[in-house]
Amino acid sequence: DIQMTQSPSSLSASVGDRVTITCRASQSITNYLNWYQQKPGKAPKILIYAASSLQSGVPSRFSGSGSGTDFTLTISGLQPEDFSIYYCQQNYKIPWTFGQGTKVEIK
Amino acid sequence: QVQLQESGPGLVKPSETLSLTCTVSGGSMSGYYWSWIRQPPGKELEWIGYIYYSGSTNYNPSLKSRVTISVDTSKNQFSLKVNSVTAADTAVYYCARLERDFHTGSYSLADWGQGTLVTVSS
Numbered sequence: 319d320i321q322m323t324q325s326p327s328s329l330s331a332s333v334g335d336r337v338t339i340t341c342r343a344s345q346s347i348t349n350y351l352n353w354y355q356q357k358p359g360k361a362p363k364i365l366i367y368a369a370s371s372l373q374s375g376v377p378s379r380f381s382g383s384g385s386g387t388d389f390t391l392t393i394s395g396l397q398p399e400d401f402s403i404y405y406c407q408q409n410y411k412i413p414w415t416f417g418q419g420t421k422v423e424i425k
Numbered sequence: 426q427v428q429l430q431e432s433g434p435g436l437v438k439p440s441e442t443l444s445l446t447c448t449v450s451g452g453s454m455s456g457y458y459w460s461w462i463r464q465p466p467g468k469e470l471e472w473i474g475y476i477y478y479s480g481s482t483n484y485n486p487s488l489k490s491r492v493t494i495s496v497d498t499s500k501n502q503f504s505l506k507v508n509s510v511t512a513a514d515t516a517v518y519y520c521a522r523l524e525r526d527f528h529t530g531s532y533s534l535a536d537w538g539q540g541t542l543v544t545v546s547s
Binding site: 348351354362363364369371373409412413415416417419 | 534
């Protein structure tokens with residue numbers, strides 16, 4: 319299985335901060351990488367697909383980059399509603415796998 | 426945007442079969458892949474498998490021997506069965522619709538149900 323490792327596991331940030339979350343795959347997944355946001359008690363929501371494409375309706379402060387094994391999710395100007403857990407997910411090879419999540423908390 | 430809703434028993438006894446149904450509304454199932462994902466309490470997400478509207482499937486090898494996903498497009502539903510459950514199968518189970526990016530061929534879990542907690546306990 320392809321292992322997806324996110325860093326950091328958690329971070330504290332303030333409203334307005336620029337936040338960067340990293341996801342590393344155990345082998346190349348080209349750009350078959352998605353990012354999701356999950357709030358407590360809710361289903362995940364797609365933010366970024368194919369590494370860098372913004373899902374329709376998602377605010378432009380979210381952006382994704384990377385290819386191969388290293389990927390980044392950036393939130394430019396953190397908003398109160400962005401405090402959540404973020405997951406990366408590869409769909410390059412079965413079984414599709416998720417990262418362990420990054421919890422973004424209020425400083 | 427389609428809506429998805431999971432339904433089924435919230436409590437299943439060890440060694441029995443977990444059965445869930447996902448009802449799709451606001452759109453057709455035709456032309457799409459449909460998936461099940463689960464999340465044990467406080468843990469990360471685990472992909473279970475997917476089914477095409479025509480019935481072809483793909484499963485997580487770690488669960489393949491115990492899992493069956495089926496579809497009934499006449500009812501706009503797809504279902505999950507997990508045999509011989511143990512406490513390790515306790516999780517929130519989500520159903521989702523897959524979206525394919527035609528530029529890259531990449532798939533994403535575009536629409537999700539709210540999830541349903543299934544507890545395995547005697």
